[in-house]
Amino acid sequence: xxxxxxxxxxxxxxxxxxxxxxxxxxxxxxxxxxxxxxxxxxxxxxxxxxxxxxxxxxxxxxxxxxxxxxxxxxxxxxxxxxxxxxxxxxxxxxxxxxxxxxxxxxxxxxxxxxxxxxxxxxxxxxxxxxxxxxxxxxxxxxxxxxxxxxxxxxxxxxxxxxxxxxxxxxxxxxxxxxxxxxxxxxxxxxxxxxxxxxxxxxxxxxxxxxxxxxxxxxxxxxxxxxxxxxxxxxxxxxxxxxxxxxxxxxxxxxxxxxxxxxxxxxxxxxxxxxxxxxxxxxxxxxxxxxxx
Numbered sequence: 434x435x436x437x438x439x440x441x442x443x444x445x446x447x448x449x450x451x452x453x454x455x456x457x458x459x460x461x462x463x464x465x466x467x468x469x470x471x472x473x474x475x476x477x478x479x480x481x482x483x484x485x486x487x488x489x490x491x492x493x494x495x496x497x498x499x500x501x502x503x504x505x506x507x508x509x510x511x512x513x514x515x516x517x518x519x520x521x522x523x524x525x526x527x528x529x530x531x532x533x534x535x536x537x538x539x540x541x542x543x544x545x546x547x548x549x550x551x552x553x554x555x556x557x558x559x560x561x562x563x564x565x566x567x568x569x570x571x572x573x574x575x576x577x578x579x580x581x582x583x584x585x586x587x588x589x590x591x592x593x594x595x596x597x598x599x600x601x602x603x604x605x606x607x608x609x610x611x612x613x614x615x616x617x618x619x620x621x622x623x624x625x626x627x628x629x630x631x632x633x634x635x636x637x638x639x640x641x642x643x644x645x646x647x648x649x650x651x652x653x654x655x656x657x658x659x660x661x662x663x664x665x666x667x668x669x670x671x672x673x674x675x676x677x678x679x680x681x682x683x684x685x686x687x688x689x690x691x692x693x694x695x696x697x698x699x700x701x702x703x704x705x706x707x708x709x710x711x712x713x714x715x716x717x718x719x720x721x722x723x724x725x
Contacts, residue, residue, distance in 0.1 A: 441621040447499040449621075451713035455479075455506035462520075463511065465542035467535055473520035474539060477501040477510040482572070483545040484723055485536060486512040487556025489577075489706070490648050491595060493519030495629035496553070499712035500719070507724050508549070513539055515556065517644035519629075527649065529656045533562040540570065549723050553577035553708060554679070555648070558656045565663035573668040575722055577715070578677050578705050581658050582684035585650060588705065595630075596645060600638035607631060607639060622709065661691040669695045670722040674703035674710060696722075 444457045460475035475494050484504075486497045494512035501510045514521040515532050524531075536559060540548050549572050552560030557579035564571040594614050601607055607627045612618060631639045669692050673685045682699070689695040698718040703710035 441625050443498050443625070444502065446621060446625055447502045447712065450499060450711070452499050452503040452716065453713075454502045455504075457502070460501065460512070463539075463543070465539060467538040470516050470524050470535070471522045472514065472516060472535055472539065474511050474513040475501075476543070477505055477512070479505040479507070479509045481506075481508040482549050482723065483540075483543070483547070484508040484510050484549045484551060485540065485545070486510065487515065487536065487550065487552040487560050488512070488518065489554030489556055489579075490653075491518070491592065491630075491643055492553075492706075493629050493642065495519070496626075496706065496708055497551075500708050500716055503712065503716035504719060504723075507720050511539070511543060515559065519642055523644040527644075529558055529562050529652070530566075532559045533566060536560070536563050537567055537570065546570070547572050549573050549575075551575040551577065551719065551723075552579070554579050554583075554705065555653060558653060558660070561660050561663045562656065564667055568666055571667060573670075573722065573725075574664065575670040575672065575719055576660075577672045577707050578674050578680045579657065579660075580671060580680055580684050580688035581660055582681065582687065583654075583657060583679050584681070585654075585679065587678035592647075595641060595643075596647070598641060600634070600640045602638060604628060604631060604639050626709065661688055664692045664695070667694065668722075668725075670698065670718065671695060672698050672700055672707055672715060672718055674705055674707040675699050675701045676704045676710075677707075679705040 460477040463474045463476045488496045494514045497512040516524045550560040557576040608624050611623050632642050689697045700714045
């Protein structure tokens, strides 16, 4: 609790979004190191195939909380913090290949021989690189709102908002600022997200967890252009948020048309962050795809 801000409960928010919760227990923290970088994830347990979930740029593994609560009965789920995000170390190397190697190292650390990957936005690009570089390790891949032709310009407001934030005394100030950027947002969900994106310093101030250095968008966009070529040998599900301004319907259909084993699902009432906007519908799509 911070001032008048009460952090909403994970299960309460998930239930309000229509998620049927298999097991309400929180996940376990898992850590491993690669090339001097300490990396973090949340192990949600569960039974079934091993599934690793990768968040988008500027987000954290917590973005998958609601989805993992609903999928726990169908798979063993681990949500990873990419380097420079969440509780993973910052780094001087954020190349896609480097982050892909982190994912493979996480699978090794967890004892996962073959995995099914779910990647949102930047996480989808990383997941596709893993699938291409290690075809024997990835059984199937779900991409969330990412394909060649994305328009990251539409995320400019929120990126500028995060970049402008310095240390703040109260988390409520961050929530208020975020609500001014998007007045139609649900305050409880914004509060939950900001608590995941910020940490409290020993002095009591709240600071962003993620590395504030801007991402290399030209490199990310170049990697996206190669997506179709990296996805020829495995089943691929592309999920698009129906309200997404980042990924157009035409761009989504073009990618699926170029992938031999591709399919497209459009999730209603969701923008770019499908997993937070409409987790119940995404759970339905992922359950059908990941458990085949």
